[in-house]
Amino acid sequence: AQKVTQAQTEISVVEKEDVTLDCVYETRDTTYYLFWYKQPPSGELVFLIRRNSFDEQNEISGRYSWNFQKSTSSFNFTITASQVVDSAVYFCALTARDYKLSFGAGTTVTVRA
Amino acid sequence: DADVTQTPRNRITKTGKRIMLECSQTKGHDRMYWYRQDPGLGLQLIYYSFDVKDINKGEISDGYSVSRQAQAKFSLSLESAIPNQTALYFCATSVAGGSNTQYFGPGTRLTVL
Numbered sequence: 633a634q635k636v637t638q639a640q641t642e643i644s645v646v647e648k649e650d651v652t653l654d655c656v657y658e659t660r661d662t663t664y665y666l667f668w669y670k671q672p673p674s675g676e677l678v679f680l681i682r683r684n685s686f687d688e689q690n691e692i693s694g695r696y697s698w699n700f701q702k703s704t705s706s707f708n709f710t711i712t713a714s715q716v717v718d719s720a721v722y723f724c725a726l727t728a729r730d731y732k733l734s735f736g737a738g739t740t741v742t743v744r745a
Numbered sequence: 746d747a748d749v750t751q752t753p754r755n756r757i758t759k760t761g762k763r764i765m766l767e768c769s770q771t772k773g774h775d776r777m778y779w780y781r782q783d784p785g786l787g788l789q790l791i792y793y794s795f796d797v798k799d800i801n802k803g804e805i806s807d808g809y810s811v812s813r814q815a816q817a818k819f820s821l822s823l824e825s826a827i828p829n830q831t832a833l834y835f836c837a838t839s840v841a842g843g844s845n846t847q848y849f850g851p852g853t854r855l856t857v858l
Contacts, residue, residue, distance in 0.1 A: 636787075665844045665845065665846075667846070669849075675833065675851070675852050675854070676849065676850075676851045676852060677788075677835060677837075677849035677852070678849075679846060679847075679848060679849075682844055682846055684844060723787060723788070727844070727845050727847075731776070731795075731839075731845045732790055732793070732803070733778075733788075733790070733837075733845075733847055735787030735788045736787055737785070737786055737787045738785075738786075738787055
């Protein structure tokens with residue numbers, strides 16, 4: 633069984649602050665993929681980033697960066713210099729051998745001007 | 746044009762009515778999925794299909810049925826709608842193999858009175 637936990641329900645920041653979203657996962661598979669999705673107020677789900685279990689290198693893509701640590705089963709996501717347009721619900725998700733995508737409950741980010 | 750489309754985008758219906766939600770994709774993906782999202786919750790898998798002849802139940806399939814009419818089309822039916830099926834419904838697609846990254850349609854907001 634797979635499980636994804638996002639302990640933070642809501643985060644509120646002022647524009648230009650950094651925001652870090654926590655994600656902890658559980659899986660018995662050794663090969664798996666982790667994702668972050670964004671759901672803006674308009675409701676659609678947008679794929680942001682993906683990381684496989686064999687690559688713990690942390691990366692930066694524009695204002696997004698992620699920290700993947702297998703030792704603590706964590707896949708944290710950071711938005712640098714937040715903007716009002718970053719206000720959304722962010723979902724962490726996991727897929728493994730069965731190809732089913734398991735979602736966390738989501739973290740609502742509010743960026744105030 | 747959007748790669749994954751869902752119709753209708755919004756629907757209000759009454760208890761006991763039969764409802765069909767449709768999903769079409771132009772991404773050429775083999776795999777298609779139906780999820781529901783309830784307020785404050787992540788997404789739950791209803792049904793998934795890895796090809797036209799392969800359909801599988803997800804976590805919450807009771808009260809739902811699906812039809813994979815073609816590689817590009819996957820419809821979800823509520824045979825007799827009930828109020829607790831009021832939710833946001835998403836269709837998603839992915840390519841076979843690899844990371845199985847899923848790409849989502851814009852969602853259908855269904856209200857059952």
